[in-house]
Amino acid sequence: MRVIGLDSGSTTTKGVLFEAGRLTKKSLLPTAGDPKKAMLAVLAQLDPSLPELAEVSDTAHNEDSPADTFLVTTGYGRKLLPADLVVTEITCHGKGAEYLRTGTQQVIDIGGQDCKTILLNGQGGVAEFSMNDRCAAGTGRFVEVMMRTLGEEIEVLDSFVAGAVPVTINSMCTVFAESEVVSLIAKGEKREDIALGVLYAIAKRINGQYSKLRPPKGAAVFFTGGLSASKAFTTVLADTIGAPVITDPLSQYAGAIGAAQIGIKKSAGHPRFAPSPQV
Template identity: 50%
Template sequence: RIVATGYGRIALPFAHKTVTEITCHARGASWLFPGSGVVLDIGGQDSKAVSLDENGGVRDFVMNDKCAAGTGRFLQVLAGILGMPLDELGKAAAEGKPVPISSMCAVFAETEIVGLLAQGTPPADLAAGVFVSIARRMRGLARRISFTGQCVFTGGMAASPAFCNFLSRELEIPVRVPDEPQLTGALGAALLAAHQLEKQQCAWSI
């Protein structure tokens, strides 16, 4: 069985079923960390906060897909401005003193960062400021859902230990991170495909 997920799921005609990445991240996270209560996902295009039920299903969710300022895309913009590879941004942010980024829009924030850089603000402080800004946006998103049980953090941003620390501090709770956080949704899709196959096989045996 093949289950497709993500924004490109409709482009896979060979898939037996398509499932939203929200459902797949929920299933993958609950399988990796049984008893999880919430999944936070920050990818390149959007951010999501997903509340889970006792079976690892989706109880509720909210997402930010209107602005790049709360996503990994914002870090790509910052990396371009600072001329720094993405993996070095985390190291710099961990050593910097966060500079407040007041703009709530990615375009205006980019202009603000360029201005701060021109004023001599250290790149590490700007990196730390952006990390804190994204973490606070995620905290605001998470507060809009039922937040109980352990928290699992997935997506590309979860691959940055420095950002995980910033997020944990903003949430004031520890966050659990899979070994391969970017594959959590794919794992969930595979688990759903396996479940479908099991049901099909049971039907055949009857």
């Protein structure tokens, strides 16, 4: 039996394929303003038999699906394709974090357009959470905009801020922060110092959101989302929240992995996967 977890994010779309309980394929593509198209493209890489089905059907994914594949969707575009199961991203990130690091109790996920702080029960279940999806402050999009204002791409973030000394950034509104960055450049501040200051400003904003959950002081936090690939920001975040911050090479796939883990459990009792009666 195969299970696909598909996480439709605002910036990137991620998918994973589990076969016999083992992760065998993964795919990540830019969402590029068309979540349905991106989801279909990821599915095409994971299982070429599924996209054609999704394109011709606007109804729930059921008996028409390939008999050996169970599809679970999550994220912003989770309802755009027919699926066996649709699950919220908070639940999936909890299960994904538990899969990647057993016993995880705290998760910070920084996506392109939102930031989630989650407390878990130690078994992947969500005990409490906070989500900021109304403001770009504290998201990957904020970093991307500030880096472009500085004339650099977000992909070079770590090398760009290496050895820098942070400049204080006071504004967290994207528009005002961009103006503040331009003013700092005009005053002669080093671009790399400004960039590091931006990271500290974001981490401070996230810490405020995270602290509202009253997390255990000093307990390790599992970091997911696109920014978790940045060693510089991981260090800044740990320094700001005063706790170890742990990542994994698959951290950006946490939502998709969690969706697949839920799918593995749910599909076990699904009629489509019941053993054929003996004749």
